[in-house]
Amino acid sequence: MKRFSKLSIPYLIWMSLLVLIPIAILIIMAFQETKGIKIFEGKLTFNNFKVLVDDYFIESLWLSFLYSGISTVCCIFIAYPIAYIIARSHFNNRFLVLCFLVLPMWSNTLLRTKAIASLFMEGNIISSMLAKIGLELPTLDLYGKPLGVIIGMVSMYLPFMILPIYTVLEKIDKSLYDASDDLGANTFKTFWKVTFPLSLKGIVTGIILVFLPCATGFGIAEGLGESGLIGTFIQQNFGNNITYGVGALVSIVILIIITASLFIVGKVDKEGETLL
């Protein structure tokens, strides 16, 4: 084993260069009021911490969690049946089916956001095609509306929910179903007592993969016309306001929230079966 440990050196260098040092810089910046990145010139100050009691900050943090919470729940309800059907199906090529589900993930996020945004507006590609065959349907005016943002988030992150659930469902020993059958449980009871408990780990992984990027992301919400979320708040501090310190502090706070939640997941999940 020792011979291989040297192989981790590049990874460690990579991690410290691109993860640890930037976080250290963020922490230093959180205690300074410099414009731009000038970590050695600024003076120590706690002024940035005022933002933590700012109404707008609290509101946008709450709104972010609300949006991503709803999106995550929607993802679970959509992803679970899909994953279940694929895992239990007798397709010869289940991998291919999965590929089709994951395919949109391979195209650019920004492009997909723009495409969804244009679907929420009048004169979009669907309504203009329908108009050509004489169908005049009212357009969904969802740009900038909460429902639109949630639809965007769900469609963007759905594959991240399907994959882990599918993986755990696939791994379930088929003989367990037979045993449940033999013991007289009907299909529903088998699902509820056998399949579902065994697939919880996949759901937890999916929640982590969906909830966190939804809560902290910037591009999707902004691209769909919603600017009251925490991602935009951070962007504004690095953009128009040029208050890097405040932006850094807010990023750190979110980082702490995320780390804490992962820590809790780790505590609950002692066997480490969550696909982290």
Add this chain to the structure above:
Amino acid sequence: MKKVILCFSILFLSLVALTGCKKKPKLYLLNWNEYLNGDLVKKFEEQFDCKVVQLASESNEDMYTVISNGQYPVDIAIPSDYMIQKLANEKLLNQLDFSKMSNYQSDMFDENLANLRASYFEGNESYAVPYFWGTIGIMYNDRTPGLEEVIQQNGWDVFFDETLVDKNQVKMGMYNNPRDAIAVAELYLGYSLNTTNSDELTNVQNLLVKQNQTFDVKYAADDLKKWVAGGLNLDFAIVYSGDFFDQLYILEEDGSDQYINMYVPDNTNLYFDAMVIPTTSKNTDLAYEFINFMLDTDNIVENVSYVGYCPCTKLAIEALQNDEYYADLLEKYPVFYPGNTKNGEVYRDLGDDIYRRLTEIYNAGRNA
């Protein structure tokens, strides 16, 4: 041992190869998107045997952070008026040596622009050479009948007054950056665009909140002009004059019959973007050559065909007037020439505390 030698020789060879690429001098240009004709870049590169590295920026504040952080050895930046003031105040700009630019004459710029600059912060002429200038105005289409007359008679009021337009029918667009969104409200209320009075700013905030609660308002950047030109999703929006002409050229090229026009009320925001040499510059001589190159009338005219803003020099404007297409355009769309504006106000640098307040006002309005 052989392997080590092989590794070193590969490393050495690749270093040689890399330095071979570096021989050409590089000009780092910090510019807005689609704000420079690519043909001119090629021409400049050939003429001076150099490589122009274009750094794209989306806002003046972006430019500020790039320059003040010193991430790149920026040789030329093209920020707007108020950012030039801020950069100059913080001693991030070089004073220009005009003797190094053979095309430069102090009286070469359009009179109205020259007056504007003379009234601006002291010494601004010694830091910057104007690139383009423009105004903000109301771009509209003919989706809602009768709207054109209402806009031309009432100007900025159409953004806020529900007695003028049917709030269930019209859709309006606002720029998604604090300063321009707030400017619309300030122009409506008759305040200065540079006001720092807290009562006035509170009124602005209340007005923007009420606007968003009353009307169908969409906040966006480049999409605004596309949506107005699409003729379905917006009736009118605040746009920069250059954006309007950009879109007009596109519609003309596509042969579209969608009607769009732009109205600039008497009181509006006037701005000029200008070339500056930040203190980060390493290739200053090449930077001067670039400014000089961009002052050549033929080059300016070539750039105008791509950009959509009004040029700054008298000769270039004259050249446009003698061109059949542009003479027609100038007559049909007088807003092309910002000098026609009666009461234009330039943004000034207001200080960081006010910018934070402006973002607050903007957030309150946009998320209302």
